[in-house]
Amino acid sequence: MIEDVSTILDELNDAQRNAVCAPSNPLLILAGAGSGKTRVLVHRIAWLISAEGHSPYSILAVTFTNKAAKEMRSRVEHLLKMDASSMWIGTFHGIAHRLLRAHSQQAGLPDNFQILDSDDQLRLIKRVMRELEVDEKEWPPRQAQWFINQQKDEGLRAHQGPNVSDFFSKVMQKIYKAYEQACNQSGLVDFAELLLRALELWQKQPALLKHYQQRFAHLLVDEFQDTNKIQYQWIKALSQNSGNITIVGDDDQSIYGWRGAKVENIHDFEKDFQNMQTIRLEQNYRSTANILNAANAVISHNVERLGKELWTEDKDGEPIQVYAAFNEQEEARFIATRIKHYCENDRSWGDIAILYRSNAQSRVLEESLISLQIPYRIYGGLRFFERAEIKDALSYLRLIASPDDDAAIERVLNVPPRGIGMKTVDLVRARARDNSISSWQAITELCSDDQTNNRIKTSLKRFVNLVIQLQADCLDQGLHQQVQVVMQDSGLIEHYKKGGGEKALSRIENLEELINACRDFEDTDLDENLTPLTAFLSHAALESGDVQASEFDSAVQMMTLHSAKGLEYPLVFVAGVEEGLFPHSRSIEDPLKLEEERRLCYVGITRAMEKLYLCWAEKRRIYGTDHYHSPSRFLQEIPSEYVQEIRLNAQVARPYMHSQPSTNDTGFNVGQRLLHPKFGEGTVIHFEGQGQQARIQINFESVGSKWLVLAYARLSPC
DNA sequence: AACGGGCTATTTTTT
């Protein structure tokens, strides 16, 4: 504990200080990018404890990602020089999980419930659909998954259903119902369910709610603009009485509307909580003035804003470099070359980030980096606990914890292959469905049923015995021994070894890594209410874990704009700043989605501390076909005084401001507006062929895109 | 059970 509380306020600016020691009333901190948001949150926690004398136990701090939670915890510990491990700092899901474990009975859950990640969830949905005989071609399981999660995010149970009862909703609803039943049958809880159950716990158990309202006298919520309906309701229920709630957010950085986040929650907060105070953090400590001004200019084109303008005491810095490339290869080559030069001047690879709108863009960039021997690290992709071999091993562990876990059974019933084919699996499923029992129970029944074919019986019995044997062998074992036993005796290791080649090798390595992960876990937090195994399984599902492998090597960081939120780099490249890609073509039509794209652009720009490159390519190959794009409107929204254009390639002899893409012998240009006597106005998007054979592709407002033979089409510019 | 051909979808992602 620190004696002199004023140290908490040292080195804060006025706004930050006001936020840190604001009275315990509803407090909204509108914190712009790079304005010291986390800092304020951490210092406010410290203030509550040290200056106001509140117990650390009375504080609940909620974040969205495990990374943010970890960082907050360690910074609180650092600032207060105390152990914060007993404090409740965690993700929404993590905290919901903890509550549900503590009150599983009252939440209507079995005490050994398991968590389904989205992959598990999809598999289960597929299975349910097959049982309902819903055609997967016609009704993509992904869509059903999306529907179910969306319903849950809105707080709707399967029986409540959407107001509209069109055919689509009816089918989806049917799947939702069956899925819900399957989850309950097997004691399975998906991510959205964690949140929904946690909310229902408040609603159904007023006494319990009251207890936690008193317990958590101070609630702090990070990245509030990302909360969905359920999360907000949960927060509200917990803190509305006391009003001791601090939320930190930035409506300009709301980029997850597409997955249920509601910026409107910030507005509702104002209505729902009396005496709310708003504090704006507008001084930016990250970027040069040029970068900041550009970001401000872009975001000012949005209508839906609470209003906030970042400023800095920093110097102007270098102008923002806008590079027009001929195609994506050239763009990539340019970026790689610039990186090479930058690092010759004693800068580290790790100071650099390449950001892009969609993951598909990473490939070309990667190739260029490789050819110039630049080390890089790509974010995204499969994480450790999502790898197939890991999930197989975890499924066996889940069966030890609870054999009724259908999702786990489905996964490993025939992995490694033990002669349980589709036919047998169908038999099991049918039995389970008809008798409303779990797959495990169905298998046991089939094994003792004289009707069952002997061959089938033998293979099923082998599986049953295996699981029972594993359970027995693991009984008094430590966690990592359990994993070891399971992997050996289930034949998983053997199975993957047989695969041969590079892939098999890395799989084995991963499985060995799993044992290490268990060892590490054993040394750390063991929840007294849970068996180590259950705790570990939950940990695996809730913290799927970044690939940490290359984290310590200095490498150029490549990631999507979305995953760059919260990070900062001295040098940032944004690749593919083109209409149709960024803003994405699927967002261009809808003004709300377009604003979200613009916020994404704002996030991208504000990642840069010293130097920013915005790159676009005139021609880009997407899904195997060439597309001609004009420079993104976001580029044009940056006043030219902050920008410097780079044109190395003589072929692109055109300033980005006035888009006038590639000419060819037709006399028309890509991007040009044309009038057709029948189809009306449209934009040229493509050419093909020359002379009499020349064809032109035009995106008409009335009929969409069409290929026309130039010699016959009576086109006129407009 | 393993392989291969044809078909399809393909923004963003955490938990």
Add this chain to the structure above:
DNA sequence: ATAGCCCGTT
């Protein structure tokens, strides 16, 4: 372009 997935064949 390409990866995943289904279905048919070996």
